[in-house]
Amino acid sequence: MSKKNYELFSTNIDFSIYDHIVIGSGIGGLTAATWLARAGKKVAVLERHYVPGGFTHSFKRKQGFQWDVGVHYVGNLDKKESLLGMFNYITDGKLKWEFMGAIYDVVYVGDKKYEFRAGKENFRKQLIKYFPEEEQTINNYISLIEKANKRGKIFFFEKVFEPWLSKSLGWLIRKYYAKYSQKTTLDVLSELTDNKLLIAVLCGQCGNYGLSPKYSSFAVHAMVISHFMEGGYYPVGGADQISHKIIDVLNKLGSKVFINADVQEIITEKNKVTGIKVDNTVINCTSVISNVGVSNTFNHLLSEKAKQHCKFNIKAVKPATGHMCLYVGLNKSSADLNLPKHNVWYYAHENTDELIEKATLSETPNNFAYITFPSAKDPEWNLKNDQKSTIQAMSVGHYNWFAEYENQPWMKRELAYKKLKADFETTMLNRLYHLFPQLKGHVIETEVSTPLSTKHFSNYKHGEIYGLEHTPERFKLPFLRPKTKIKGLKLAGQDVTLVGVSGAMLSGILCATAILKLRSSRLFMDIKNFQDS
Incomplete structure (x- = not known):
């Protein structure tokens, strides 16, 4: 991992020097911030977590294992594709990709x-x-x-x-x-x-x-x-390199990312942004970009009066589903265990709707599993982790399965919750052994996350990872666009466009375009110049 290139939030920092404040350091917010910074603006990005990056960040455990939380592969990164140019633009071409x-x-x-x-x-x-x-x-x-x-x-x-x-x-x-x-x-x-x-x-x-x-x-x-x-492509060095490389560019351009900055309110007067409240301290500002999801933005950060002015209503669209994940550490290399670079999708039978719709906590890994092998995809893994490898195995995880434990502290929830996680681990390991019998005897570390884990770190209220669910109704919501009816408030993130890294990145570009009033021809010229350089 790179040397820390972000700072701890403090109420003593002078935020008056910043032209724009971004709430949330996911890829949408970081992309918008970088485009604005390249246009000469100073941007402060505020992240409530203790590491930046949103679903592009990774986490480590004591034995040296590292796992991604959201990015497992990205497409459309061939040299002829504009998406590669977009990544080059926001990372100065420093982010490298490995073809799967x-x-x-x-x-x-x-x-x-x-x-x-x-x-x-x-x-x-x-x-x-x-x-x-x-x-x-x-x-x-x-x-x-x-x-x-x-x-x-x-x-x-x-x-x-x-x-x-x-x-x-x-x-x-x-x-x-x-x-x-x-x-x-x-x-x-x-x-x-x-x-x-x-x-x-x-x-x-x-x-x-x-x-x-x-x-x-x-x-x-x-x-x-x-x-x-x-x-498919995988970021060399792991998924957290995406945010690290972007933040390096932001720092070079005079902008900053601050962690442990839990924004409690976007303050408005007469339908204009006048500030934000962080740690019960008001920071005056006139331009805010919210990258924390439309539900969090309108239902939790804005006043009821501001919400009504925006005519915000998502009752027809639910939050996306949550998930459970088993993180696995093994005591042999990916090559020794013959782990593939490709991802695996397992369905017990051909009725996909039934498998997902009728999923139960005790049976979900038996019916549906998504398995990915980050250590096999990353060409730099073995440089730091010789004779070790990692797997992530996921399945459906509904929030209501765990709702009774939601108010208990993270890592200190009662034994019944831990038992549910242990049962999932056993069932998912059996699914892994069925598909990859060579793994038996080599698992030395495991950890399970649930929708409560997602809620704790991302602040999505139902532990969802994809924001609003991608139903036909979602595509009819008129307010899923960068501009809002509140002057000075813009939106970025996957809710504005689509799920995934590229969808969230597009939202950031659209947000910056709306603020800077760029013509589409200028937008694509900037991307092309970096793509060709």
Whole structure:
């Protein structure tokens, strides 16, 4: 890990020198801050946790093991892709990526194995090899993905239109995208085929957006499938290098990230931002970017009067689901244990909706599991951790399973809660041993997280990791855009756009664009210059 490049928050710091204050140091907030800093603005980023980075941070344990909490792979990072240029822009090109190889995901449906191969044609051919009778369906599916995403790009950039343009043109953009966003993934795929096994395989990555086919918008499915179709990449040195490299750039540009800064309120007067309250101390400011989710922002940081002025209402859209994770440390290297770089998605049978919808705490790893191998993906792991390796194994974790323990202190909850975690660990280890029997006898450290863990560190009230759930209704919410009706208050983060690193990064770019009033041509020119440099 890099030397600490962030500072401890103090009420003695002079925040009057900063033009903008960002609440939350996730990738959306850091991206917005960096774009603003590159435009000559001074930005302070406030993080309530004791390490920055949001879901891009990592954590360590005494034996030297390190695990990521949210970033397991990123797509669209080929040299020709603009996303690589965006990363280069906010990290000065210092963040490096490792290609995961020809296979980036493997989906198991029962004992049947299906590989997702990098490259559109490889992806297509491999699926046709598994389902030769469905060749036309597969061709139609990939074509539909491409059409949906062309409309989707315009849909998201409409979020920075001025109100007059949004009313005159934006409604038409939203109308045409509704063909994809207002249908569920299952509805769309069922129009293409009645082959339930093929549908299950095509939805094998649904954990990346947190909803099963019956409930998810086809728009998010299309974006996620396309995002990884050319292959997966992993940040060299681990996921926390993303935030570390960005913060280095912010420091160089005269901006700062402060930790242990728990913002309690965004203060407004006459529908204008006048300050924030941190540690019961008021900091005067006129520009705030909230990167902590729309629910946290409107339901917990703004007054009822300000909330009503914004016409904020998310009753039709629930928080995304939570998850449970088993963190595993092993006493042999990834090579010795033959751990793959690709991720594994396991489903007990082809009815994905039933597996996720009817999940129970005692059975969830038996029915659904997502397994990833960070030490195998990172080429620098063995330089610091010889003869050790790591695995993360996740499954569904509903907040209500643990709600009775929510008010108990972190790491000091009662034995009944610890028993639930221990039972999950046993069941998930058995799932791992079933898929990778060579792991037996080599597990030397384990740790389990639940939605209560997520709530403790991220402050998402229901332990969700994906903000608002990605249903068709989500795509109709008019306030999911950088500008709010409160002067001086902007939004960033995955709620504004889509789930994931690239979605949150896009939100940060859109937020900075709205503040700086950049034209789209200028935005893409900046990215291209860094991409070509």
